[in-house]
Amino acid sequence: GAGVSQSPRYKVAKRGQDVALRCDPISGHVSLFWYQQALGQGPEFLTYFQNEAQLDKSGLPSDRFFAERPEGSVSTLKIQRTQQEDSAVYLCAASGSVTDTQYFGPGTRLTVL
Template sequence: GAGVSQSPRYKVAKRGQDVALRCDPISGHVSLFWYQQALGQGPEFLTYFQNEAQLDKSGLPSDRFFAERPEGSVSTLKIQRTQQEDSAVYLCASSRGPQNTEAFFGQGTRLTVV
């Protein structure tokens, strides 16, 4: 596609439910990032992939968060046993490679945990 695509755009989950958020990066982009943006805050880094390799997961807030990119293109961010503090917008970004400074962002998924 022409840009980074994320789905769903909105997700409401009951506390304790598992959710999966999808990111489809720009075709051919090697680098993929996930960010979490709480209400009224700037995005915060969660994890980074270079192709299928997850090189940095230092921003994942707990072991309930898990991300994968098995074939080096589409990525999924999974949150198990969701809690109210997980409510946020989850943004995905991709870039051509590690040396490229321009990251292209998707429109994010707004997750609300009730």
């Protein structure tokens, strides 16, 4: 595709619900990143995939967060038993290498009530 797409754009969840956020990256971009952006802050790294391999998940804040990219293209970020502090914008980005530009999707704004 021409760009990175994410769905849903907005998600409201009740505390304790599970949510799944989808990222559809640019075709051919082997690297995929998830970031979390709290209100008024810069994005913070969550996890990184190269093709289907999750090479770095050091930024995931707890074991309630889980990400997968089974076929090396679409990725899903899952948050189990959501808490209010999970409310944020979740951004997905794709790139080719460390010097290549990361192209971001529009994000999913998650609000946990």
